[in-house]
Amino acid sequence: MLRPISFLIIAGALFQSGCSTLSVDAEVDTRPASERNYPNGLAVSALSCTGCHADTAGQSIPSLAGRSADQLLASLRVYGQPDTGTTVMHRIARGYTDEQLTALADYFAEQA
Amino acid sequence: MALDTNLLSRRKLLAAIASVTLISASDLKAFAQTRAKVVVIGGGFGGATAARFIKSYLPNAHVTLVEPNPIFTACPFSNLVIGGQRSIADQEFGYRGLVGDSIEIAQALATDVDSQARTVTLDNGSVLRYDRLIMSPGISIRWDALEGYDRAAAELMPHAWKAGAQTVLLRRQLEAMENGGTVVMSAPAAPFRCPPGPYERASLIANYLKTEKPASKLIILDSKDTFSKMPLFQEAWAEHYPDHLEWRGASNDGRVNRVAADTKTLYTDFDEIRADVANVIPPQKAGDIAERAGVADATGWCPINATSFESTRQPNIHVIGDATIANPMPKSAFSANLQAKVCAASIARLLSGNDALPTTLANTCYSFITSDRAVSIAGVYRNDDGAFSSVDGAGGISPLAADASIREAEALQAEDWFRTITSEAFG
Incomplete structure (x- = not known):
């Protein structure tokens, strides 16, 4: 149930663009919900990665986008092994299931 | 045009609008929701990132x-300014992006902020209305928590815990100090903000003293007995700064309970330590x-x-960051x-009629121990059912x-991280 105040805002917003409907049509997201621009669960879990991994490689930290899923998954599985490693990835990958690592590898492979 | 909405039911209005615009009522609802007004308070790493990602979603x-x-x-990286490796200009970011x-x-x-009216009032008199508010206000110093430490004292004994003028002030004091100073x-x-931050700073100050003012020494007076990355810092201090850094924990009378800015003196329960340069990192909120x-x-x-980042005290207000x-x-x-x-x-999903989703979150913090060496801590977390938890078996130093x-x-990785995160936040 909308409160009267938000009711007014919505009505105002709509009628401001005129009872002319053209600008309204242009702004309505007519795509099905699945294609809209808010992220699904996998995209949300990938947000942890992009704080370090940029679209273009740094001097030391590689980019992930567009690399092959097989290559990414192989790396992530090595990081996830319980033996000692020296980078943060050895400590981070252990927090993910193989299913999660596979999904993330597929996700970044598709981000060309 | 005048429209007396009170006389119309919501359904009738929606139907009337839908009929003239040839769009469905459900599209109309989506339109209203995605046209939402989102206000973000605070332009740091949390707020700037939130604004950009809301706009993207x-x-x-x-x-x-x-x-x-x-x-x-x-x-982050401002301790390198204090240590002399970096310019304050390298720390500055605008909002052009x-x-x-x-x-x-x-x-x-x-x-x-009026959570009932859903408005934010600004000091220039304007009032912003919101559907969702994101607050990323960072920290404030508790000026009443440490006796003798007020705003005037901070000009003599800088905290440098908000980067900017305070950072530069501490650096200048270190530069002006004579060799042999304390x-x-x-x-x-x-x-408090940045758990390993004091110890990275101590490392870089000790590095400066060892290099430029070798008769000088840093004493850390700590209100705790343990701290973040403690074994790594202690190992580095023993290796690099045995003559230039002394750490005194709470159970060794390290807790400072009063300061006197005019004499640059710090008081513990049983001791008083006179400083040539004092960096007081005070309690925060x-x-x-x-x-x-x-x-x-x-x-x-x-x-x-933890799942939606919505305040448990006020509806439609989300809080993030420090x-x-x-x-x-x-x-x-x-x-x-x-x-x-x-x-x-979460907000994009909520405004589109979906629930916020629990997910896996990670954290990485690098700390410099010398000008070109760093150590790290990492963690992996879940935010199921509104609460944060650590994922067993992951994380560590x-x-x-x-x-x-x-x-x-790790120092090179830290530099990459800084570039990436500032680019994500500020463009």
Whole structure:
């Protein structure tokens, strides 16, 4: 149930663009919900990665986008092994299931 | 045109609009939701990132960032400014990237929030209405918590815990100090912004003293007996600064309970230590506006639902970053940036009629131990059912007794991280 105040805002917003409907049509997201621009669960879990991994490689930290899923998954599985490693990835990958690592590898492979 | 909405039922109005616009009522609902007004308070790592990701997820939303400063000065890497490796200009970021993303910048201080009316009042008199408010107010100093430490004292004994003029002041004091002088730092009890920050700073000050003023010494007076990355720092201090750094924990009379700025003296229960340069890192709380908005609790910090980042005290207000109670996630720039992104995703989903989704979150914090060597801590977390938890078996600190090459590699990774996270936040 909308409160009267938000009711007014919505009505105002709509009628401001005129009872002319053209600008309204242009702004309505007519795509099905699945294609809209808010992220699904996998995209949300990938947000942890992009704080370090940029679209273009740094001097030391590689980019992930567009690399092959097989290559990414192989790396992530090595990081996830319980033996000692020296980078943060050895400590981070252990927090993910193989299913999660596979999904993330597929996700970044598709981000060309 | 005049329209007396009180006389119309919502259904009739929607039907009337839908019929003239040839769009369905459900499209209309989606339209209203994605045209939402989102206001973000605070232009740091949390707020700037949140504004950009809301705009990315909901391109039709009207997003306003409220921030009084035209330039943001980053805290991460600012200890390198204090240590002399870096210029303060390298820490400064503007909001041009956000303007390019069609985010409105309100260069003003938020002075009040009315969660019932859903408005934010600014110090320039304007009032912003919101559907969802994201607060990323960072920290405020508790000026009443340490006897003798007020705003005037901070000009003599800088905290440098908000980067900018305070950072430069501390650096200048170190430069002006004579060889043989004593630097004293006081570190607060948890929780505070950037848990390993005091110890990275101590390392870099000791590095400066060892290199430029070798007859000088740094004493850390600590209100705790343990701290973040403690074994790594202690190992580094023993290796690099045995003659230039002394750490005194709480059970060794390290807790500072009073300072006298005019004489640069720090008092513990049983001792008084006179400093030539004093860096007092005082107790902290969530940024002031959090209290005004009613999102801070008696601890001074902000409880949140970990899945949606919505305040547990006020509806339609989400809180992220250092101001939150999010432990075991630390108060770090990495956390603030990631919480901003996940919060933006949650808000996009909520405004589109979906639930916020639990997910897996990570954190990484690098700390420099010398000018070109660093160590790290990492953690992996879940935010199921509104609460944060650590994922068992994951996370931890860099290996002890590691080769210099590993420490040097982590310093390069830290530089990459800084570039990436500032680019994500500011464009």
